[in-house]
Amino acid sequence: MNAPQTALHGWAAGEAGRPANPDWTIPQRWESYTPKEHATWATLYRRQMALLPGRACEAFIDGMRRLPIEADRIPNFEQLSEVLMRSTGWQVVAVPGLVPDEVFFDHLAHRRFPAGQFIRRADQLDYLQEPDVFHDVFGHVPMLMHPVMADFIQAYGVGGLRAQRLGALEMLARVYWYTVEFGLVREQGALRIFGAGIVSSAAESVFCLASSSPHRIGFDLPRVMRTRYRIDDFQQTYFVLDRLDDLLRLAEIDFAPLYQQVAALPALAPDAVLPDDAIITRGDSHHHRARPPQ
Numbered sequence: 001m002n003a004p005q006t007a008l009h010g011w012a013a014g015e016a017g018r019p020a021n022p023d024w025t026i027p028q029r030w031e032s033y034t035p036k037e038h039a040t041w042a043t044l045y046r047r048q049m050a051l052l053p054g055r056a057c058e059a060f061i062d063g064m065r066r067l068p069i070e071a072d073r074i075p076n077f078e079q080l081s082e083v084l085m086r087s088t089g090w091q092v093v094a095v096p097g098l099v100p101d102e103v104f105f106d107h108l109a110h111r112r113f114p115a116g117q118f119i120r121r122a123d124q125l126d127y128l129q130e131p132d133v134f135h136d137v138f139g140h141v142p143m144l145m146h147p148v149m150a151d152f153i154q155a156y157g158v159g160g161l162r163a164q165r166l167g168a169l170e171m172l173a174r175v176y177w178y179t180v181e182f183g184l185v186r187e188q189g190a191l192r193i194f195g196a197g198i199v200s201s202a203a204e205s206v207f208c209l210a211s212s213s214p215h216r217i218g219f220d221l222p223r224v225m226r227t228r229y230r231i232d233d234f235q236q237t238y239f240v241l242d243r244l245d246d247l248l249r250l251a252e253i254d255f256a257p258l259y260q261q262v263a264a265l266p267a268l269a270p271d272a273v274l275p276d277d278a279i280i281t282r283g284d285s286h287h288h289r290a291r292p293p294q
């Protein structure tokens, strides 16, 4: 997934035009999707479902199985929300694309997941400027069926509003990026994917587990808060949780004292390796050496 330089954490600057609602929600108007748009969904869906068995974590596969997410059509947010609400109290709301941080956090804090209403162009399957319906619904929504992830993403919303007040948003956004978007987890002695940015990308679903290029390092909160990330290419480092339930502990920690500690330390490059890192695999960086940062 390649994205141009950005002002907003991880996504292209220039949020979509401000819609009528102050919370930036819009009607999904599911009936207005064209056969071509449903066909784009079908292509992306089939490509991922051929890759993810044996790569995606059990919670993702289980969540996908229990939700009204079909192969041949863009899901209907109302039908998704009916099942989600019964399971973890979440719902999916449509937005035109990127929304301002505080709007994003407020939705998450109220268990409303803002999903891009549009789908990417058929001739740009691997090029994403802003989160579209495939990234948000295929990538994020299945994990919202997992009670711990459901609590963690709500806590991120609440914590995000607080981090903004504390001027610590960059550190918190790194935690979100290296878990919810690009996280790996141990399962039965192997590594599995739970990050939405990975499960919705064909190339990175393979790269993150098979390539000798990236580092794979045991998750450590202050370490992750210090580590910058790549927005223009595959990640140079993946952080690995021992179990998804560790997110619950994270959601209960008071981040404020940690922000002060971490703010006093230098930020780390995306490909840094520290002496006290729990290294699972040390990468040879061959992929990124061939592609210097844009």
Ligand SMILES: C[C@H](O)[C@H](O)C1=Nc2c(nc(N)[nH]c2=O)NC1
Binding pocket: 008, 009, 010, 011, 095, 097, 098, 099, 100, 101, 104, 114, 115, 116, 131, 173, 176
């Ligand atoms: C830090 C925060 O998570 C990040 O900047 C944002 N992400 C998103 C966003 N808006 C949408 N729709 N999706 C995101 O993932 N706005 C802000």
Ligand SMILES: [Fe+3]
Binding pocket: 131, 135, 136, 140, 181, 196, 197
């Ligand atoms: Fe996302």
